[in-house]
Amino acid sequence: MTLTEGRTGSAGAGPESLLDLATRVAGWARDGEQIEAFVARGRDTEVRVFEGEVESLSSAESAGIGIRVVTRHRQGFAYAGSLDDDVIAETLADARDNAGFATEDEHLGLAGPDGVVPVALDLWRDELAAYPTEAKIEQAIALERAVRAGDRRIRQLRASEWGDAAVESAVVTSTGIAAASRRTACYLSAEAIAGDGDDTQTGSGYSVGRGPSDLDLDRAAADSVLRATRLLGAVKPRSTHLTAVLEPRITATLLSILAGTLDGESVLKGRSLFAERVGEEVAVPGLTLVDDPTDPDAYSAATHDAEGLATRRNVLIDAGVLAMFLYNTYSARRAGTASTGSAVRAGYRSGPGTGARAVSLVPGTASPEQIYAQVGEGLLVQSVSGIHSGVNPVSGDFSVGAEGVLIKDGALAGPVREFTIASTLQRMLSDVVAVGNDLERLPSSASGLTIAIADISMSGQ
Numbered sequence: 001m002t003l004t005e006g007r008t009g010s011a012g013a014g015p016e017s018l019l020d021l022a023t024r025v026a027g028w029a030r031d032g033e034q035i036e037a038f039v040a041r042g043r044d045t046e047v048r049v050f051e052g053e054v055e056s057l058s059s060a061e062s063a064g065i066g067i068r069v070v071t072r073h074r075q076g077f078a079y080a081g082s083l084d085d086d087v088i089a090e091t092l093a094d095a096r097d098n099a100g101f102a103t104e105d106e107h108l109g110l111a112g113p114d115g116v117v118p119v120a121l122d123l124w125r126d127e128l129a130a131y132p133t134e135a136k137i138e139q140a141i142a143l144e145r146a147v148r149a150g151d152r153r154i155r156q157l158r159a160s161e162w163g164d165a166a167v168e169s170a171v172v173t174s175t176g177i178a179a180a181s182r183r184t185a186c187y188l189s190a191e192a193i194a195g196d197g198d199d200t201q202t203g204s205g206y207s208v209g210r211g212p213s214d215l216d217l218d219r220a221a222a223d224s225v226l227r228a229t230r231l232l233g234a235v236k237p238r239s240t241h242l243t244a245v246l247e248p249r250i251t252a253t254l255l256s257i258l259a260g261t262l263d264g265e266s267v268l269k270g271r272s273l274f275a276e277r278v279g280e281e282v283a284v285p286g287l288t289l290v291d292d293p294t295d296p297d298a299y300s301a302a303t304h305d306a307e308g309l310a311t312r313r314n315v316l317i318d319a320g321v322l323a324m325f326l327y328n329t330y331s332a333r334r335a336g337t338a339s340t341g342s343a344v345r346a347g348y349r350s351g352p353g354t355g356a357r358a359v360s361l362v363p364g365t366a367s368p369e370q371i372y373a374q375v376g377e378g379l380l381v382q383s384v385s386g387i388h389s390g391v392n393p394v395s396g397d398f399s400v401g402a403e404g405v406l407i408k409d410g411a412l413a414g415p416v417r418e419f420t421i422a423s424t425l426q427r428m429l430s431d432v433v434a435v436g437n438d439l440e441r442l443p444s445s446a447s448g449l450t451i452a453i454a455d456i457s458m459s460g461q
Contacts, residue, residue: 019180022172025067025088029174034110035092036068036173038306039083040348044165045133049140050157057133066348069095070109074102079349107333111307112175116341118303118310119294123183125211128164135212136162139188143217147190147205150225153232158191158202169348177308184210185299187443188220194228201234203227208299208443227382231403234415237460243378243433244421244456245371245407248440248448250381251361255446258425259291259356261393262316263342264331273396273425274322282322283429288362289317291326291342298358300445306343306352314340316359317429328354360447364435368450371434373410375452380405380412381421396425419460428453 016024018039025037041063048056065088066079076099080091144160164186172178189206205223207216246254266272274282283289293302293311302311307329315323327335328343331354343352366374385401392398399422406413423431436450 017180018168018170019172019178021065021083022170023178025065025092026172026174028092032071034068034070034174036110036171036177036307038066038068038169038171038345038348040064040167040169041083042165042167045136045163047133047136047140047162049137049144049160052141052144054137057137059133064348065091066345066350067092067095068110068351069099071096071099073104073106073108074099075105075108076100076102077351107330109329109333110173110175111177111309111329111339111343112173113177114309114338116310116312118179121294121296121301121303123181123210123296123301123303124166125184125214127211127213128166128184128186131164131212136164139212139215139217143188143190143221146217146221147192147224150221151194151229153194153196153229154225155193155195155200158193160190161188163187163189171304171306171308173308179304179308181303183302185443186210186212186215188215188217190220190224192224192228194225194232196232199232199234201228201231203229203231206443208441230405231382231415231417234403234417236418237379237406237416237458239419239457239459239461241455241457243375243452243454244458245368245375245378245380245434245450245452247380247382248436248438248450249442250384250448251451252440252442252444252446252448253384253387254428255289255359255361255448256356256444257387257391257393258289259316259326259359259446261425262325263354263356264325264327264335265354266393267325268331268334271394273394274325277322278324280322281320282426283317283320284432285320286364286435287317287320287429287432288315289359290315290362291356291359293341293357295358297441298360298447299441299443300357302357305339305341305357306345307339309339309341309343311341311357314342326354326356328352355445357445358447359445360439361435361449361451363437363439363449365437366434368436368438371436371450371452372407372412374434375407376410378407378452379416379421379456379458380407384421391425393425398423398425398428416460419458422457422459423453423455427455431455
């Protein structure tokens, strides 16, 4: 067993709230200077068990501040993993020094209020803070036990885990932005190894939620068992062209890549295949793609973006037509438009970039089984590999390794593996023949559902 307990930073400000602290720092702006203070505090726990015993347990708390200073079209940034007053003062001084050495850019400047009212979201669960470590361990052990009991072919588990996080943050600027937010999240996950003779396959299942009462242990266990056992006996298929049905997890992966080609920074840098195509038809009419952080059920839901602007529902592709790109304040100024409330950042250690928070397709009306029946002959894709090297966001070329189950006579048939599927992102969007109704919330910036895409090249033997 490995036990790790860590604490980084300090509260420093005593009873002072994060919003009050950020407000105080932003108030130190000098004449002709803009200051942004981003303050965050969090705690997380991860429990990993193996064969009924705790293999590792880690618990950590962190707190820190990131400060941006903009003066004379130059920007400086500095951060510290402490909220002590003397450290904050040093961090501000470092940010000012960095601004003095920065390159001048006329588009630099902090966000200002844009009049969009934030949506009220309840993303915090007090029950998570009160949930004892012993109960978290028991949940991970119970999940392992349930997976083992799910099928006699389950040989062992690579992992059975509990994880959780609670994050609070505030961002205040001398230009009039003041926003605070907090959220909790937790999960159960298991990766099982199934065997039949010399053949072994792995499969993972999970459940996510805001608090412990949201988690479904039985569903996580059943999903892990199904995905591990379903591929036993898989063979290498013959090369052909067919209709591929993507499971929700695979669709979510595809949407994450697609969203990366629709952010303003990628477009401005010439790294998007959709540049200068706003208003054009880029997908079938039955496909609508949105980024909606105001959806409380989305894992990455948020009331404000990383610059303190209210998040909003952005429709990226509307009934097949490219409607817009995502922007933060800087990329919007370069593009001659307004921020879409899409600033993101990796905590207090970084400045804001641009990106999607909660991208998904608008669900259709068909169940997965109805889609199988509609397809008739095809392939259900359960997992893919090489996704980052196999997809080119500029050309749209798509070629990845895959595993799955063939569809015959409208029903799932034999499992297959060791093959690649290929097309282009442009063709895939235009070849969607069915959109499922099974929206699945995933622990990422994308939600998934079942979709069917015609004319996919499958290269096997």
